[in-house]
Amino acid sequence: MSAAVRTKRSIYMEWAKLHAHAKFNLATSGIMGVALDEFPFEMKGFEVTAAGGYGYEPLQERLARHTGAGEECVVAATGTSMANHLAMAAVLEAGDEVLIEQPVYGPLLEVAEYLEARVKRIPRRFESGFGLDPAEIAKAVTRETRLIVLSNFHNPSGALVSAETLRAVGEMAQRAGVHVLVDEVYLEMLFDQAAPFCFAIGETMAGAEDNPFIVTSSLTKGYGLSGLRCGWILAAPALAKRMWELNDLYGAVAAHPAEQMSVMAFDHLDKFRERARTLLNANRPILDAFLDARSDLECFRPPAGTVVFPRLTPGDPEKFFALLREKYETSVVPGHFFEMPRHFRIGIGGDTAGLRAGLERLSVALDEFSGRRAA
Numbered sequence: 001m002s003a004a005v006r007t008k009r010s011i012y013m014e015w016a017k018l019h020a021h022a023k024f025n026l027a028t029s030g031i032m033g034v035a036l037d038e039f040p041f042e043m044k045g046f047e048v049t050a051a052g053g054y055g056y057e058p059l060q061e062r063l064a065r066h067t068g069a070g071e072e073c074v075v076a077a078t079g080t081s082m083a084n085h086l087a088m089a090a091v092l093e094a095g096d097e098v099l100i101e102q103p104v105y106g107p108l109l110e111v112a113e114y115l116e117a118r119v120k121r122i123p124r125r126f127e128s129g130f131g132l133d134p135a136e137i138a139k140a141v142t143r144e145t146r147l148i149v150l151s152n153f154h155n156p157s158g159a160l161v162s163a164e165t166l167r168a169v170g171e172m173a174q175r176a177g178v179h180v181l182v183d184e185v186y187l188e189m190l191f192d193q194a195a196p197f198c199f200a201i202g203e204t205m206a207g208a209e210d211n212p213f214i215v216t217s218s219l220t221k222g223y224g225l226s227g228l229r230c231g232w233i234l235a236a237p238a239l240a241k242r243m244w245e246l247n248d249l250y251g252a253v254a255a256h257p258a259e260q261m262s263v264m265a266f267d268h269l270d271k272f273r274e275r276a277r278t279l280l281n282a283n284r285p286i287l288d289a290f291l292d293a294r295s296d297l298e299c300f301r302p303p304a305g306t307v308v309f310p311r312l313t314p315g316d317p318e319k320f321f322a323l324l325r326e327k328y329e330t331s332v333v334p335g336h337f338f339e340m341p342r343h344f345r346i347g348i349g350g351d352t353a354g355l356r357a358g359l360e361r362l363s364v365a366l367d368e369f370s371g372r373r374a375a
């Protein structure tokens with residue numbers, strides 16, 4: 001794809017904001033939102049405004065501790081969304097080549113297009129469990145390549161990229177002088193210190209100064225704290241500084257109430273982790289039972305996380321999504337938003353009763369669609 005497709009908008013985000021809602025919503029990808037009465041709000045010392053500067057020190061300290069990166073490598077950002085934008089904009093000039101996984105979370109592609117980068121794709125194939133092949137990526141890298149863009153877990157499939165694969169990609173990128181941006185917003189859901197967080201992998205390979213990895217993440221998906229907009233970027237110190245400077249173009253100061261609430265969230269992260277783990281322990285068996293019963297769906301089943309991306313075997317998928325939405329008041333994310341129109345994404349991070357009801361409706365709709373049940 002070239003700069004000719006520059007659209008300055010995200011078709012997926014528009015759909016998510018305007019059309020994803022339904023009585024039975026299986027379209028959201030994160031853990032359900034934390035309500036105010038569940039939040040450990042501490043009024044003492046709370047302020048509306050703070051003196052400006054590059055990062056709110058108490059939050060910088062929490063982000064560094066949480067990620068294990070040095071504070072000089074941590075850039076606070078407005079959600080993973082802004083983190084992704086800053087990371088790509090700091091590395092890419094118009095006309096630079098960027099390799100982006102396919103299928104991909106729409107805005108990752110759309111930001112690169114907005115920056116007028118030349119986009120090449122790295123296939124993640126259904127047939128191979130949406131895995132990544134470092135040798136295939138190495139072959140796609142040219143002298144023009146500046147950046148490789150991946151997600152871990154992968155959105156939409158939920159596939160986990162192993163530490164071994166990340167190391168192989170990182171070493172190849174380092175040799176080629178290319179950065180690797182990994183959106184790890186779903187990786188927080190492994191709730192495991194030993195998860196393949198790639199910034200630490202890069203540090204063991206190259207030290208902080210030459211780390212080829214750039215990481216983006218937030219408290220949104222794994223903890224149900226989207227409203228805090230608590231995102232971050234991890235990058236080698238010189239690159240991190242460029243991102244702070246670039247961020248000056250977008251905002252004078254951060255929303256200080258959100259910064260302070262993010263500090264409170266980090267100080268009680270175990271509570272949110274436990275909440276998410278309990279919810280997923282209840283919800284995953286319901287998803288498994290649904291998938292076990294559906295011979296009309298082919299599905300790669302990821303080891304953890306909140307999303308799956310099954311493939312519909314019979315019929316016209318768009319007709320099926322219309323039936324599901326209109327007659328059964330249930331939403332999933334149609335696969336065309338991920339360039340795989342026969343697939344759809346189901347999210348299981350919602351409340352358990354809602355998930356059960358939504359999957360029951362999905363089953364009845366599938367039966368009707370495949371003629372197993374009278375319309």
Ligand SMILES: Cc1ncc(COP(=O)(O)O)c(C=O)c1O
Pocket residue numbers: 029078079080081082105151155183185217218219220221226231
């Ligand atoms: C891969 C990926 N990155 C980023 C985001 C947005 O994250 P945030 O809410 O932290 O901006 C999403 C949301 O769906 C996502 O799937």
